[in-house]
Amino acid sequence: MHRIRFLSVFTLVVLLLGICSVTIAGSPFAVGGLAQASNVAAQTAGWQVYQDADYGFTLEYPAEWKPEITIDIRDPHPKPEWVLRRYTFIGDLGGLDIDISAAQGMDLSTWLKWVGEITAPFPVTEPNAKVAGYPAVAFAEKGVGVHDGALSVFVSDGQYVYRFWYTAIYSEDGLRAYQHILDTFRLPGTIAAGAEIPQPVIQKAQQVLESGNTPMQSCQSVYNQGCCGLSSTYCSTYFPCSRLNGVDKGNCTWYVCYQYGAIPFRGNAGTWWGQVPTYASWRRGTRPQRGLANIAWWGGDPGHVAYVGDYQGGEQVTISEMSWCNSCGRTRTIPVTDPWGYIWRATGPTRKGEEPENFGQ
Numbered sequence: 001m002h003r004i005r006f007l008s009v010f011t012l013v014v015l016l017l018g019i020c021s022v023t024i025a026g027s028p029f030a031v032g033g034l035a036q037a038s039n040v041a042a043q044t045a046g047w048q049v050y051q052d053a054d055y056g057f058t059l060e061y062p063a064e065w066k067p068e069i070t071i072d073i074r075d076p077h078p079k080p081e082w083v084l085r086r087y088t089f090i091g092d093l094g095g096l097d098i099d100i101s102a103a104q105g106m107d108l109s110t111w112l113k114w115v116g117e118i119t120a121p122f123p124v125t126e127p128n129a130k131v132a133g134y135p136a137v138a139f140a141e142k143g144v145g146v147h148d149g150a151l152s153v154f155v156s157d158g159q160y161v162y163r164f165w166y167t168a169i170y171s172e173d174g175l176r177a178y179q180h181i182l183d184t185f186r187l188p189g190t191i192a193a194g195a196e197i198p199q200p201v202i203q204k205a206q207q208v209l210e211s212g213n214t215p216m217q218s219c220q221s222v223y224n225q226g227c228c229g230l231s232s233t234y235c236s237t238y239f240p241c242s243r244l245n246g247v248d249k250g251n252c253t254w255y256v257c258y259q260y261g262a263i264p265f266r267g268n269a270g271t272w273w274g275q276v277p278t279y280a281s282w283r284r285g286t287r288p289q290r291g292l293a294n295i296a297w298w299g300g301d302p303g304h305v306a307y308v309g310d311y312q313g314g315e316q317v318t319i320s321e322m323s324w325c326n327s328c329g330r331t332r333t334i335p336v337t338d339p340w341g342y343i344w345r346a347t348g349p350t351r352k353g354e355e356p357e358n359f360g361q
Helices: 009-017 037-043 108-118 172-184 199-212 233-238 252-260 269-278
Strands: 004-008 048-052 058-061 066-072 085-091 094-102 129-131 134-142 149-156 160-166 219-222 241-244 247-250 282-285 294-298 304-308 316-323 327-335 341-345
Touching: 058 172, 085 233, 094 172, 094 233, 108 134, 108 149, 129 149, 134 199, 149 172, 160 172, 233 252, 247 252, 247 316, 247 327, 252 304, 252 316, 269 282, 269 294, 269 304, 269 341
Parallel strands: none
Antiparallel strands: 004 048, 048 058, 066 085, 085 094, 094 160, 129 134, 134 149, 149 160, 219 241, 241 247, 282 341, 294 304, 294 341, 304 316, 316 327
């Protein structure tokens, strides 16, 4: 039986001091020159400690964030690319996923290259960082929207590979929180020694923030406020709604997430196809699956996705969709061969969401 314990930071310190003297060394995230050690200490006061009994790691996280296990695959013979477990932390500073995969006897660089051949190549595969005393790989990516971006850090203890995936960069406070989580992460038999992240990665994350602060952007990304009159805390954390001149104008990824209730994919629509092999319950193919809800997928950058509610066969397929900074939704029937491919969950969706009142605008 899976057990998770939540301890206050004070309680954990008392327990540790009863055994030995432990020092947690931090390396404040240098964003805009604001991250002084005193500021980090003030920001992280009252944080909780997440301690997992199955994989044995601990870390500190903001008390207002809501942690949840959103993927849990228990297979005695897992594929290296599968995410065996995902811990999702959602709060007002963004969304953080911690994905755990089996190393399968490979070192971190070899594993990243192996999985990259199956899914999509990672921009960095050689260690350039350090987390919990282990070599790590870190990189930042820019998304399609004004505030969109992702920070990824991979670290391996030889048995498992851990990915810290911060997929929405909201603020400097969010970046500092991400760094503090990395600083306090530790595995069995180790102490949290602080995380060392390359300066170019930090600078790229800063550029994402600065682009979001540019005044009078004609089309902006809006997080945590729903989309086109619909509401989903989960989807609004990971996928923004576009807003043009103060009016919501949709987002294809937000809409597909909403229709499914929740999805494991992150980032721009064009990257979803490559992510499919990492999720054991999801499939992809050139034709939609009869009797299941499908995701119609178009590649490219940023790509596009649409929702197929109930395909019953034939050479036509009816899709519903939103479009970035263009439309809160429309329904159309297209040739089944128009999309580049289809993605579906083998067990089907958890629910079908509603359409917004201004669907078609």
